Amino acid sequence: MNMSCTKILCLYSESSILALCAFVGLWTVAPMAFAQNCSGENYIDETLPTGSRWEMCWEHRAQEGIVWADVYFTTADGLRRRVLKEAALAQIHVVFDDNSARLNQLTDEGAGLGGSNIKDLDADECPDGSLLTDGSKSVICQQAIGRGYVYKSYNRKKQGYVLSLFSISSIANSAYKVRWYFFDDGTIEPSIGLSGHLPATGNDSQYGWTLDAGNTVGVAFTNNYYWRMDFDIGGNSNNDVVEEIEVVPSSDRSRKTISVTRLSSETGRNFGPAKKRSWRIRDASTENADGHLVSYHVDPLHTGHGYTGTDNEPWSMHDFYITRYKSCERFASSNPSIGGCGTGLHEFVDGESINVEDVVLWYRVTRHVLPRAEDRAIMSIRWDGFQVIPRDWTATNPLVL
Amino acid sequence: MKNRIQSDRYVRLGLTRLVAASVVCVVVSDATHADTSGSRSLDPLTHEEMQAAVELNQPILGLRDSMPEKQQQPSVPGTGRAGLRQELLLVERRQPEKGQRKNRLADVYTYDYVANELVHVIVDVDRNAIVHSEILTGVQLPLIPKEVEQAMQIVYEDSEQRDLIDSEFARVTGRPLNAISDLKYKAFVFHADTTAEGVSEATQNCGVHRCAQLLLYSANNIVIDVSPVVDLSAGVVTQSVTTTGHGHGSSGGTPR
Structure with missing residues (x-):
């Protein structure tokens, strides 16, 4: 541990390091408490004004764009744990309603979200933030921004902050703002904003919306965004468990009971708004101060648009997949079948155990875009995303100190 | 780096308040098994590393290029007539396996239009050596x-x-x-x-x-x-x- 106190007394427990440091006199804290597997510009260490801290590595890759790795969260009262080993967008599947094209924009096009498609950001695009560079290109804007109230109860109140990291990529006519929010309460919010020009216009209004006084039709399309999140909660990456949570109404719908089912093998699942279906990824042994196993909860709240593809798109049949970690499984579809790797989610799910294993979450958000006149000449940004939130990470709200 | 400076200031302010309040600091961590294998393993490939990886790949491609003409015959008539021969498609850092201390690796992908094969080479950029190569058919990476x-x-x-x-x-x-x-x-x-x-x-x-x-x-x-x-x-x-x-x-x- 890279923390030093001038006069320090430390006690260690076996299950976790519990360092009780009694200070007498001066103290210092080094900026990096644990070894990270990256250096210099590729290491992010942000302590937010509320005292919470996020650390991570990043890499600019040709297809995924920015990939986050070794993501650690430290609560405002100093509890530090690893959350993610790796996280990134894993596909943008674009389907036009008239079937004129079915695109896999991370893998089909010349350079995906990275390479020549990622934008060199200007300082004025990143107010009060820092630009992180890859070579001569500023590819990430890092900002600590206010998020309003964390809580408000009678006279107790607190303002919160979020670490915002975004990049911008242009693929053909579309501009994607790829944003990750890391909140001071441990919540992670991956999101993507679509802007640029409408990707296709035609003249058949049964497939879109007439945009002008003439016969120009903005062809409607669906964007399926897939995120890949490799959860490695706590110190051991091989002991994570996935549970499906449902709220099940009684036959007369007067009561609702909680059903928790452990998922035992790789699977694809669909959103279930009627039963408020959600999932949590928890560690098999790490507990909070009350003895509850720590976890992150994926609670789908924006599920208004769904998608089931053609028979040639078997990877598109589910909204949510859990697979066992394989380094070659990077893209939800059009994954290079090198070294025996599957070509997509439907082949990644092949019966392997995910019970106390190293698991990877694949999450899809579907957005159907029906163009409107206001999308001319440039589309205002349309945001899509989701949140994963800590559940039992701490025994109480870590921001109420 | 204004943001970084602000962050450091917040750290100092926060810790000052903590010490003033109780002169006791409690740090709890579960990260006892944090991967400490080298500080650069997740860094992207540098330009020099990429260049070295591509250069190491050249002899393999050259060998294919110098094959007797008979062996170069395309499997389908007309193959390779588009003016494309051997195209470098992608060079990127290879993700290391978890929990193992490993050298930095690079994946180098080249498409051989003559044979219609994808040549995949894994280069150990620390040792400047090829550690694996394979020929794949029917695998198509993105267009350049x-x-x-x-x-x-x-x-x-x-x-x-x-x-x-x-x-x-x-x-x-x-x-x-x-x-x-x-x-x-x-x-x-x-x-x-x-x-x-x-x-x-x-x-x-x-x-x-x-x-x-x-x-x-x-x-x-x-x-x-x-x-x-x-x-x-x-x-x-x-x-x-x-x-x-x-x-x-x-x-x-x-x-x-």
């Missing part, structure tokens, strides 16, 4: 800009396609198509087995061959309702698809 331009050139010079495009361009824009620069285009890898509708006989090779499907637009982004499929390995347009999903024809084109 050179290939997209080549595909567009093939389409533009195909008389049958030009007739279709000229007609459609005039219909949607009200003016004739004068130059390739009047068209905007994008392209993606095309696999015959991913399309349910009307794949021509010539297009059936796509997947084993390296093919591109082009989407064409006018300068103001109106779709040209002609979407040609180009077999880059053979240097021909194999068919064209309209928004109704029906082929405009399947001439198979004339090899260039």
Whole structure:
């Protein structure tokens, strides 16, 4: 541990390091408490004004764009744990309603979200933030921004902050703002904003919306965004468990009971708004101060648009997949079948155990875009995303100190 | 780095308050097994590392290039006639296996248009040595800009396609198509087995061959309702698809 106190007394427990440091006199804290597997510009260490801290590595890759790795969260009262080993967008599947094209924009096009498609950001695009560079290109804007109230109860109140990291990529006519929010309460919010020009216009209004006084039709399309999140909660990456949570109404719908089912093998699942279906990824042994196993909860709240593809798109049949970690499984579809790797989610799910294993979450958000006149000449940004939130990470709200 | 400076200030302020309040600091961590294997293992490849990896790859490609002509014969007549021979598609850091201290590795992918094979080489950039190589068929990585331009050139010079495009361009824009620069285009890898509708006989090779499907637009982004499929390995347009999903024809084109 890279923390030093001038006069320090430390006690260690076996299950976790519990360092009780009694200070007498001066103290210092080094900026990096644990070894990270990256250096210099590729290491992010942000302590937010509320005292919470996020650390991570990043890499600019040709297809995924920015990939986050070794993501650690430290609560405002100093509890530090690893959350993610790796996280990134894993596909943008674009389907036009008239079937004129079915695109896999991370893998089909010349350079995906990275390479020549990622934008060199200007300082004025990143107010009060820092630009992180890859070579001569500023590819990430890092900002600590206010998020309003964390809580408000009678006279107790607190303002919160979020670490915002975004990049911008242009693929053909579309501009994607790829944003990750890391909140001071441990919540992670991956999101993507679509802007640029409408990707296709035609003249058949049964497939879109007439945009002008003439016969120009903005062809409607669906964007399926897939995120890949490799959860490695706590110190051991091989002991994570996935549970499906449902709220099940009684036959007369007067009561609702909680059903928790452990998922035992790789699977694809669909959103279930009627039963408020959600999932949590928890560690098999790490507990909070009350003895509850720590976890992150994926609670789908924006599920208004769904998608089931053609028979040639078997990877598109589910909204949510859990697979066992394989380094070659990077893209939800059009994954290079090198070294025996599957070509997509439907082949990644092949019966392997995910019970106390190293698991990877694949999450899809579907957005159907029906163009409107206001999308001319440039589309205002349309945001899509989701949140994963800590559940039992701490025994109480870590921001109420 | 204004933000960093602010962050450091917040750390100091926060800790000052903590010490003032209780002079006791409690740190709890579960990260007892944090991966401490080297501080650079997740750093991206540097320009120098990429260059070295590509250079190491050259002898393997050179060996293929110098094979006797008989061994270089393409499996399908016409293969490799598009002016593309060996194209470097991608160089990137290879993700290390978890929990193991390993040297930094690079994946280098080159497409050999003569043999219609993807050459994948794994380079240990720390030791400057090739640790693995494999030849793959039927695996198609994303197109590079050179290939997209080549595909567009093939389409533009195909008389049958030009007739279709000229007609459609005039219909949607009200003016004739004068130059390739009047068209905007994008392209993606095309696999015959991913399309349910009307794949021509010539297009059936796509997947084993390296093919591109082009989407064409006018300068103001109106779709040209002609979407040609180009077999880059053979240097021909194999068919064209309209928004109704029906082929405009399947001439198979004339090899260039």
